[in-house]
Amino acid sequence: MVKTYLRYAEDASWGVVVSGGGNVAVDASGKLALAPALEAVAIWNIKTGALVRQLRAAGVSSEVTALELAADGDTVAVGYADGSIRLWQLSDTATTAERVTLNGHKSAVSALHFNRAATMLVSGARDTNVIVWDVIAEAGICRLRGHKDAVTDVCLLPTHDAIASVSKDGLLKLWDLPTQHCIQTVAAPSGELWSLAADEAGERLLTGGANAEVLVWRLEARVARLRFGLDDRALAVQFADRNLQLFSVQSAAQLKRQLKRRAAKKRKAASGAAVAVSGAVTGIDEDDETEPTLHAADCFLPLTHLRAAQKLHSFAFMPRAGRAQMGAGAGIAAVAPDEADDVDEGGACKVPDTARLLVADRSNALGVYGCELKQGGAAALLSSVSAAGHRSEPRGLALSADDRLAVAACDGETKVWNVKSQQCVGSLACGYGLSAAFVLASKYVIVGTKAGSLQAFSLATNDLVDERADAHAGAVWSLCVQPGSTTILSGGADKTIAFWTPREPKPNVVKLEEERRHELNDDVLCARFTPEGKHVVAALLDASIRILFTDSLKLFLTLYGHQLPVLCVSASSDGELLASGAADKTIKIWGLDFGDCHRSLHGHTESVMCVAFVRETHFFFSSSKDKTVRYWDADHFEQILCLKGHHADVWAMAPSRSGSFVVSASKDRSLRLWKRSDEQVFLEEEREAALEELFEAGLEKRQEYAEAEEEEAAALGMEPQAEAAAAGRRTMETVKGAERVLEALKTLTEESERVAEYENAHAKWTARGAAGEGSKQPVLVPNMLLLGLDQGAYLLKALSSVRATELEQALLLLPFDAAKALLTRLLPLVPRAPPVELMAKVILFLLRVHHKQIVGSAGLLTMLNALDTSLRSRLAQEHGVIGYNLAAMRYMRQQLEQVDDTRFFAGALEQSTATGRDSIGELRRKTAARERGSKREKKLKGRKMKEVAEAAKKKAM
Template sequence: MGVTSQYLRYESGPVFGLVGTGRCVRFVARFSQVGKFLAVPACERVLIWDLRRETKVLTLDGEVRGVVTVVEPRPPAPGSLDNTHLAAGYSDGSVVVFDLMTGEPLKFTGHRGGVSSLCWDPQGMRVASGSDDGEVVVWDVVSERGMVRLRGHRGKVTRVRFMQGRNVLVTSCRDTFIKLWDLETHHCFRTLTGHRAEVWDFVLLKNDSRLVSGSGDAELRVWALHFLDGKVEVKVEVEEGVEEPPSKVFRLDTEGETKPDVQLGDQEIKDDASIVEVTRLGSILRSRGDRVCGLQSDGRVVACHGKGPVVDLFLVLTEEEVATKAAKRAKKERKRARDAGGDDTVSASNDGPQLADELRKLPTLRAANKLLGVDVVSERDGAVRVAALHNDNSLALLSSDVTAKEPNKETERRDPVRVLGRPGHRTEVRAVAFTSLSDQVVTASADALKVWNRGDTQAVVTVPCDAATSLVVVPGDRHALVGTRSGRLQLIDFGTSEVLEDIVAHEPDETAIDTGVWSVALTHDGRGFVSGGSDKMVKFWKFELVRDESSGGKRLSFMQDSRALKVSDQVACVRCSGGGKFLAVSTLDLKETIYFMDSLKLCHELYGKSLPATCMDFSSDGTLIVTGSKDSSLRIYGTDFGDQRRLLKNAHQGGVTDLHFIPKTHMFFSCGHDGSVKQWDADNFQRIVTLEGHTGIVRCLAVCPRGAWVVSGGQDRSIRLWERTQEPLVLEEEREEELRRKEEEEGGATATQRRVVPGEDGAQAVRPSVTTHHTEKAADMILEALSVYREQVESGGKAEPHYLMTYVYRTNDPLRLVMEVLRRVKSSELEEAIMVLPLDRVLEVLVVVLGMLGRGWAVELAGRVLVVALRVNLPQLLASITAKPVIHALAALLPKKMQELEDMIGFNLAGLRHLKDRAEQRSETQLFVEASQRVKESRRRKKKKDRAVKRVLMTL
């Protein structure tokens, strides 16, 4: 196998142009600053933005093949305001926990569908994730493993939230149910069935005593939760002939089979066997009738938004405010009754607090565009900050106040405090180009043209323009020429950020449906350009210097040449060869025509496509031309005879959108609807490498003049740079690597075929882990270590030490070798790795665990491995004569070692608490001494000042 040194690998470089994607935005507290930093998903990354400086302070990449769907910061520790970690859910089912100080990721894999919701427990030790597959998994962040998988919903889980004062998890789903799970028994003990449509979100308020849920209508339903402490008297009417006593165990809701008696209106839901009483308090109306897309609350203010740009705010009143408001309302009712001449006594039910006394509507906020997500935070002075993520790749910070009154409709909209949109385009990127020095990248979309510095990926110039369809950088790197959908040509100056020329270049007739300048190409000498549009004309233009009336100097302009070419249909693409010999024109009548540049005479006509060609390009020497079509194929032609050298079928699924040759080579890049960028060799007709990263259609790409950089832009509004490295690329090895990745993806799809474990069939709570290629690798490592251990034990220590013992783990003890291998397996993968081991190897694992416990090595790890191995293989082990003495020895040794470990941890914990108390006492004493010294110093200065004043008075 020879190394093909002519191929160098392209790797992913910087990604910019993104402000926020997905449907989630969260406030993050850093350096004790609340309401300043925002965490938003950006395709496969998470961005932390500084709103005040409008800069990106941190980029978190979990190296996961999927896009971020939801983010959730860890609650601050007691005595702190900062969020130390951030959890992110991905579309491939992964959950990644990032350290906000170092950016290190911790990855969990356990879902078959995309993660739809995340939540931290109040202590920040566990993360609960809900998925599109209807399952909820609780992860232990400290031990880095899954705790339990909860099954019961039938549909997408829309929200998961922990209760603050109880070990209870609340989940909602599109199956119209809200379930309450006891995380100690892993059981669903209550199901709310008061919704007739999908439950999209909910929040818990007032120390988990109120639940506000949003569905597909204009109402927010409010529920009162009251947990019953102690025993509950169960009163159930028993039918005649049925002697079975009522039992709480039989009333547990497992799969939603038992439906509680739901009475409509604001009455209580009858379910006497539950430990919680749920009462429907009523509903509060939103300002819009669309479905609820998100509910967020910081405990004081509730923010709700739908599909539109409106954010509804509701203030949660304190107990004192509720009592005051209820008293005022009762006083007004008594006065109204006296004025009416009736009895002024008001019933006791009306004197009590009502729903209107607990929640007060604040002024509605209106954003500049449709919303994808909101977050709310209230400050001590009563100010309310609302972060809004728009669907046009921008962020906004809206403001309100808890004392604000409901305004009129004319004053409903408030100007945002800050808008973060400069680092990206509002619409998808349609055209991209490099400058001649490759130090800047120029992009154009439907709203603006931007110039980016390639080094720091910052936008240095932003100029509003029409909807762009094509773009070229004029020689000199100071101007850009943009062809627009309205049929105009715009010449933009980078230095002054002005549009110098704006003329109608291609104006179609009245019968035409599509309009626009679809393609612009520079001539070989750079003194002019060629444009083609919907008027079935190819026009020639040349640059010239004209006098600027405003400044009195000269500026660049262009004028139409006397030549023009009439074609048979609308022009889709035009290109000029490098030597200035040929002009290629692609039209919508399924053909490309090559003309001589000087005489515009026909040279070749290229046929054979089922759909029009959307892009084409000449090689630098002008001997090859490649065309890309909507029929997903690439065609390579020779310009000498117009012969088709090769047809590359299924190059891009859905169609090819753009392609460009690498200068001075016969290699080219192409992009398409499948979201990938591919490199090809036009000499041997092989695909070199596939670059993946975009989400959605890749609309355009450009290759720098030196070929060291490739830039692409597309539907996800991201601009991605691909950098050429000095690493040689071997085609055979690249194909093997692609085949391996494909097998891993297929293996990930079949990982849902879970191993059968006794007790899990039909249960609500099952194991959280799944089998992946990582767990299979871990199992192979364990098997290899067990083989070495068996060889060393059977030889009695006379065998030559294995290379794993000598060079890798540097130990002479085979038992320590197995222990080190078990330690290096990720905690989240250890359970599945033990489960896939064959039965004879499980016996060896039990022997190894017995040896580890006997020596007191890694007692916690040994206990965890033992529990998993016994749980999965218990029937077979009980029937095995060989395993019986080992199990008896483990049963006698494990409790003793666990008790020793527990005693050691308790002793250390007590010692740490003692040291903490002593440190606090010393600090308090020191603070008291310092305060006393400051008071004495202040008094001394005051006496000195008084004496000085007295001396001055005596002198006078």
């Protein structure tokens, strides 16, 4: 009989406010902050510090490396470490699934940029490629190749219909979108380029890099991020340390006035020089004068300097407070330019007095800074989101007696969490915590530190109530409470284990009293009681395990077998088995009766940091530096599950007393809750799933080999490498999509043969005569595989089952015979089937891919002509229907606007999109100019009326 197990699956993850993988963003209302939180995007309420929502794709364990919020404030693009890009709709709160997934990059996405209408997305990645995506069609437009190192930033230049990209290879490249070619390459003087920014007008392009250089001015540190803000009136430059500098961006009108003043000053100086030479001004030779020029310092004036407490990771400008909102939905609003003082007399936008920036630092916190926009202005921290995250990586982990609370020991701060709600219920200021334990009915927490001290905290007050600074002469690596007792066992780097008794002299106060101490041969890396409390197990740095009697501390057993230091041990509840994990990447199962090694388990690829048995079973969990938590059967020596989700070393782990869940702590600063479900696990199915993962990895490797050979051939001059290529990437999903299409074609071929046989039999039966003796009328039994559909509908259903982002790659996997059969079956469907867009996309792509074979086959020319005629007619028909409906909708909107005397917000958006990429500052300048023009028109109209009246009066006289 096949043995089955119950599956553990991830239920929650917490402890991370912002991870260091990607940048941060602020929504249009300025109330919500979007921050990468490992494999999810966390949306935080900036004012309350509460988690509003998480954008997390099901089954995705890759870390978020980039995110971009579109100008509409609703669409969010998220790039991941596996090269995928997912689009989310913030207004769609009913579902947690992403809208679309785009696969094209082979490695981590490093930069994303939307156009103003959010219809096009540009992405750059560490695979040196830039990909242009069509958001509406959910497919890639082209892949731009030319960089030799990771692409660090990209930017769309809408006024030039081009893309700018920078890379660690020190090159700035400009790509022409219509031709899909690089039109200019600029090499930085030296060093890498890390950031890129362009204003809305497309007049300024700034790059920052490792050589302390920006295109328009020089700095003293590597520039990590450049962004315009406040309607292109301010520029912020983030460095690789704790510094951020704000600059004022001078408008075109201000620069023009400055040029006039400079020219006048130059003419005055020249006049003075002429007077000094001749004693009288004789004139100035205009031909000898040179026109005054502008320098970078004239365009950008330094303002506030912000210095944070920690190193900065990313920042984003926040919308200005107190501005009106043009419509709102699901917490998302557009900002209206309602301040009259934003435009000066010359029509130029003035820089506001203050600005707010959302800053993410390396301590897992978000902060909102208020900056005075003046020279030497001050910057102050207004609010922060930090309580929901660990300031450093959690090293020690323990659960309370009732499994309700979890304590995570970190450097400088220990966090106490509610396991059910994942909310922080206490922050304890401590030393560098390495281990932790609950004592006395979970009212107190004991923390072992790297300095060798034991610190006791009261959970009622979150205060330090006792400290034994001399508990150990080295780091306290392990803390354990004896089952059925209050005795605490500590093991340290001073080669000793110590027993402590907690006393409660008064409420909310505990004192630690040392009972006894025992010295061992080497550093104690882990010390545990057996469940019955009869023995003490100590794992040592010399790769041995010592088992002592608890009462006398005499040696019972010494276990040898590990090749490197033993890092963790755990005993089963019945006292029969002992599991140990070591730095040699192995787990050993020992018998506690004779100390024999039952089996060595190999599964982890890095050091095993923690092992723990589930109570009343011989199942145990292990965690490792390979970022995984694994579930084992110690009786059958089988790995049951491999739980993936963490993005760094898993330092500690603690299963609940009932075994219903397990909590793990990682170097990525997160705690993860893995819950046991009712789903059964079959080991054979798990092995098949692992083989599928290996097959998918093999697909990616083959693609990498093919691309490497192409690059090598281009480098040797054998074959020139094309700058533009297809944007898609082959994955297991595309392979499965191609298999579904091939299976549908095979089913339809068999069905056609079956129908032909039926028609032949029916014709013979009719020829013999229906009343013929012994004849039986043939019957065509419906094919269950067609699901009650006709052949055309079944084929379209199979094509529709392939996602739009994977359709082209799936069609590339079809052989020519299958492609020809598909085109043949689509020919009669074009005039009558409804999804004409899908059919047109499939037909045109297959014709482009198999162009040479189709042109070379005389038998396919007739089909090609028929496809051309029918497809053109059908597309023209659909175009007319869409145009008619659009005109009707515009007419209805016009009628409603006339009746209600209002204007729809959608119309304003359409007008803004149609007029180009105008910023709010430009709209203000245009509005001010329009008002001045209307005043002039009124004055001219008044003068004309006056002149007409005077002329009429003279004529009457």
